[in-house]
Structure formats: structure tokens, C-alpha cells
Amino acid sequence: MSLPRTNHWIQGRDTAPESGDYLPTLDPMNRQPWAQIAAGDEADVRAAVTAADDAFRSWRRVGPTQRANILWKLGDLIGEHAEELADLESRDAGKVIREVLTQQNMLSTWYHYYASLAYQLDGRQIPHDKASLLAVTVREPYGVIGVIPAFNSPMLLGSLSLAPAIAAGNTVVVKPPEVNSQSLHLLAKLATEAGLPDGVLNVVHGYGAVAGDALVGDPRVRKVFFTGGADSARLVTARAAQGLKQCVLELGGKSANIFFQDVDLDRAVDGVVTGIFAAAGQTCIAGSRLLVHESIADELVHRVAARARTIRLGDPRDPRTEMGPMSQAKIYDGVVSRVAKAVEQGAAVEAGGLDRLSDQGGWFFPPTVLSGITNDMDVAQNELFGPVLSVIRFGDEDEAVAIANDTPFGLAAGVWTDDFRRAHRVARNLDAGTIWVNTYRSLHPATPFGGIKDSGHGRENGLDGFAEFTQPKAIWFESDENAISDPFSLR
Incomplete structure (x- = not known):
């Protein structure tokens, strides 16, 4: 035919x-x-x-x-x-x-x-x-x-x-x-x-x-x-x-989605998922680095991993599907190889990963959460363009900003906190063209982007x-x- x-x-x-x-x-x-x-x-x-x-x-x-x-x-x-x-x-x-x-x-x-x-x-x-x-x-x-x-x-x-x-x-x-x-x-x-x-x-x-x-x-x-x-x-x-x-x-980007200790954890989970798993991570503004304060890290990672495991994969044209396949073999193969390397370098798989690869026939990669990541690892520095979240812990505001800026990219970043003064300080100190505070992936034709x-x-x-x-x-x-x-x- x-x-x-x-x-x-x-x-x-x-x-x-x-x-x-x-x-x-x-x-x-x-x-x-x-x-x-x-x-x-x-x-x-x-x-x-x-x-x-x-x-x-x-x-x-x-x-x-x-x-x-x-x-x-x-x-x-x-x-x-x-x-x-x-x-x-x-x-x-x-x-x-x-x-x-x-x-x-x-x-x-x-x-x-x-x-x-x-x-x-x-x-x-x-x-x-x-x-x-x-x-x-x-x-x-x-x-x-x-x-x-x-x-x-x-x-x-x-x-x-x-x-x-x-x-x-x-x-x-x-x-x-x-x-x-x-x-x-x-x-x-x-x-x-x-x-x-x-x-x-x-x-x-x-x-x-x-x-x-x-x-x-x-x-x-x-x-x-x-x-x-x-x-x-x-x-x-x-x-x-x-x-x-x-x-x-x-x-591209390697955007930091930063969560401070005063956030509401239920809202925080939605903010993380929105940043990385929407569009199967195939977006330049993906919040692929989760920077989380050490006092809430265990609980937030646990909740995000649990949510990742429930994301519905399938036919992208089915309105019930939450995440479709990767777009092409080149991107899929790159995600597979970089996740494998991250595990070799000491990353722990909290959800998804290579053991959960689908046999559906398409380029499906499961929503993946990697903990134990340090910012010098390849998975934290290179854009994967896939549904892979790298979790990095920080101790204070200065460390969070330093980690966020320690990348060759500077497209976007997210800041989540109920402290207005902190939000203002951090937003001004981040090296990125767009900063979202208590939201993510918001765009408007009248707002400059780059x-x-x-x-x-x-x-x-x-x-x-x-x-x-x-x-x-x-x-x-x-x-x-x-x-x-x-x-x-x-x-």
C-alpha cells in the first residue's frame, strides 16, 4: 500500500x-x-x-x-x-x-x-x-x-x-x-x-x-x-x-526546579511532574534537575517516584494517555545510554529505569527518577530530552543557587517557596532567561522567552x-x- x-x-x-x-x-x-x-x-x-x-x-x-x-x-x-x-x-x-x-x-x-x-x-x-x-x-x-x-x-x-x-x-x-x-x-x-x-x-x-x-x-x-x-x-x-x-x-536546557523546605508537598509533586514528565520530557524547558532541600528530600522523592509509577503510557492520541513514546530512535537510544551511565556512576533508580523498558513496540521510556545524583555527573550536565529526573539535594539557599547555575545551559528554572523574599533573591541570582516562581511551563505571547x-x-x-x-x-x-x-x- x-x-x-x-x-x-x-x-x-x-x-x-x-x-x-x-x-x-x-x-x-x-x-x-x-x-x-x-x-x-x-x-x-x-x-x-x-x-x-x-x-x-x-x-x-x-x-x-x-x-x-x-x-x-x-x-x-x-x-x-x-x-x-x-x-x-x-x-x-x-x-x-x-x-x-x-x-x-x-x-x-x-x-x-x-x-x-x-x-x-x-x-x-x-x-x-x-x-x-x-x-x-x-x-x-x-x-x-x-x-x-x-x-x-x-x-x-x-x-x-x-x-x-x-x-x-x-x-x-x-x-x-x-x-x-x-x-x-x-x-x-x-x-x-x-x-x-x-x-x-x-x-x-x-x-x-x-x-x-x-x-x-x-x-x-x-x-x-x-x-x-x-x-x-x-x-x-x-x-x-x-x-x-x-x-x-x-x-536546549538543563533547568533546575528548586524546592525549598517550606513548600506544600502535595503541590510540590505536581510541580515536579509538570516540569519533567509532561511531553515525555521532550521539551527544552524540562525541569530535569530536581534540586530539593535535604530536610524534605526523602518525602518528596518518595511521593514523586510513586506518582511516576502511576503515569499512564500508551497511544498519544488516546485522551486517557498521560505520556506517549519518544519521538525517534536517536533520542530514545540517547536516553537509554545516559541512564545506564548514571547507574554506573552511582545513581539509584527510584522509579522507571532500564529494567522497566516497555515491550509495546514503540519508543517508550518509562518515567524515571534517579537519586544520588551529584551535579558533576553526565546526567546532570547533559540534556537528555526524555522523561528522566535527576534528584540533587542541597543544604541552603546559596548552595541551591550555585548548583543551579553550575551548568553550561541557562534557559529556565523553577523556584518553589512560600517566602517572598527568598523567591525574589533566588530568582534574581539564577542564570536563566525565564524563572517561574511556584509554577512551571507557563508561556504567553507577550512575555519574552529565550x-x-x-x-x-x-x-x-x-x-x-x-x-x-x-x-x-x-x-x-x-x-x-x-x-x-x-x-x-x-x-
Whole structure:
């Protein structure tokens, strides 16, 4: 039986790959192909960038009202097609339907917010000592923006870049993750239905080393927004540097979820589970390091381990499932090897672990709790991108902050305490782009998001993120006809 095929979306229509080649996309539930996607190469990327470059010449001059109306309509369409979009991402990546459906419904509102940003391209007038001089700034779009989102939430992560890029007057070429491409292809179709002109949003599928490399390397792509791992980001930025182009990077994390001795333990268990086992740990903001005060450590670990053992694994499209399979063999194998190494280094398995691996046929890894972890162990320093919690004890506030900051990453962190003063001190002293106090995994389109250190640079969301999609142009006006008295002197 032939598998359904997904082509590129270039110049507002389905476009077959130049080579005629397609890649299989696997169902994580059974590790078998369920569809095929176009295997994009340099020729396909060149066609997409050409379409975007041509469209930019007119799109940049379209007024904010028309751009806002299109994005608002697109948000409505995402809401109308939320179940279809969620089903595609759930099947492609193994994420539970309850999470991806929430994301799609949430994105409807997010696109409405991005639509409002079309009116936020404010310049300013700069005071000058000479009354006859007027200096103003205007904000100009870059041109063609390259967007490469991560596989775990391509609709959400891709939209964080492509929606504000379009709102600001840029055009976009997206290279979706090869293991989770279907939803962004449908998004491009919906954008056309919403009235987006042909060529403003293009989607080219394929491998990162081929299609992604060609996109980053094309000289007409003026800025790149990449979400993924630090190793891949080094390749992307090196390639972009050849063209002297900027990158905004949202990379991995090894986030500390810190629990002080005054927390309510019942709430604390939910906070731990939310941080690490939601999305099977396949999220850049996973609270994969549980830092817990030694006075409550035994009880909290006991309760978290007991909860982990009850998490319902199964078909991610079943609404009763709490955790689905891992997305792909590479991630699964990495989690297996790193948990094995942690046990060799002295970690104790409180729940899950290699002895509890499933024989269901898919890439299922059980919710795992490891105690006896010190922060110098590999499992505490490397991002696993799986449902593995590393428990680290601390004695006081200074030690907690020191452990939390002792990592190459700096994306997010959680602080749980009923002491407001402590919460304030700790939040200010943590090296991370986002700090949650008494909550975790909360996101909003108006709140900037991004990391420091090996977790990337630049910001998405909010006015801080929107500024990444335009650059200021200074314009000087002189009203004094006799202003230039000495043409050889700087004024």
C-alpha cells in the first residue's frame, strides 16, 4: 500500500521535490512509516527563497491593517483546524493529544496577539541641538527570514518566529523538522486561505544537513531563527557567519526546579511532574534537575517516584494517555545510554529505569527518577530530552543557587517557596532567561522567552522578541538651506 505524500509549499501551492525523492516519516507508536515527505535539496530551497524574495518587494509595503487582518484570520483558521493539526503532531512526534490540542487552541489567540504587533513598528524622533535638523528612526523588515523549528512542537515553535516575521513585513521560508513536518505544511495552506499573498510563507521539507544547510547558506536569507540543540546550533551559526547574517537561537536546557523546605508537598509533586514528565520530557524547558532541600528530600522523592509509577503510557492520541513514546530512535537510544551511565556512576533508580523498558513496540521510556545524583555527573550536565529526573539535594539557599547555575545551559528554572523574599533573591541570582516562581511551563505571547549561555541568544515573544524582526533606519532632515558651511568638516 502506498503511503500518503506531502510536498513542499512554494509560491502558494503544493510543489513536488525537484529530485522526485521522498523521506519516510515514522509513527513512534510502532516505528513504522505512515507517510512520506518531500526530500528537499538546494534546488527546492532556492525556489522557495526566490518566491519569498520576490514577494518581499510588495509585502513590505503592505499596511499594518492588512497584515493584521490576515494574521487574525489565520488564528481563527488554526482554531477551526485545531484537532487536525493536533492529530498530525501527535502521530508524528508521539506527544499526547491533550497537550498538542491545547497548544493548537492556544495558538489561535497567539496569532491574534501577533496580528496586533503589526501596529507596533514605532520609530522615534531624536532631539538635536540644531533646530533646523530633524532626526527620526523608522523600523524596516529584514527581508527573507529562515525559520528552522525543533521537532517536539513545530507549530508552536515555528509560529514564535514566522508569525511576528510576517507581522513586521518580512517573508519566510520554513524548514520543518523531518520527523514532524505535517502540521507546518497544513499551516501554510491555511495561511493562503487566510489571504496571505503567494510567496510570503513557504515550506521546504527535508533533512537539516541538506535543506536546512541550503536555507541558512542562501545569501538572500537575511536572518535565521533556529530552535534545537547546541551542537546543531554551532553548525547553523558557522554556516550563517559565512554570509555575515544574524541568528536568533533557542536551544536546549538543563533547568533546575528548586524546592525549598517550606513548600506544600502535595503541590510540590505536581510541580515536579509538570516540569519533567509532561511531553515525555521532550521539551527544552524540562525541569530535569530536581534540586530539593535535604530536610524534605526523602518525602518528596518518595511521593514523586510513586506518582511516576502511576503515569499512564500508551497511544498519544488516546485522551486517557498521560505520556506517549519518544519521538525517534536517536533520542530514545540517547536516553537509554545516559541512564545506564548514571547507574554506573552511582545513581539509584527510584522509579522507571532500564529494567522497566516497555515491550509495546514503540519508543517508550518509562518515567524515571534517579537519586544520588551529584551535579558533576553526565546526567546532570547533559540534556537528555526524555522523561528522566535527576534528584540533587542541597543544604541552603546559596548552595541551591550555585548548583543551579553550575551548568553550561541557562534557559529556565523553577523556584518553589512560600517566602517572598527568598523567591525574589533566588530568582534574581539564577542564570536563566525565564524563572517561574511556584509554577512551571507557563508561556504567553507577550512575555519574552529565550536563554543565555549554551541555551542560545536573542528573544522570542513580546515586544522584545518583535524587535528581532526589524532593524532601525535613521533618517536626517535639514531645513536650513545654508547649513553646510564647510563641506570638509563632520557636522
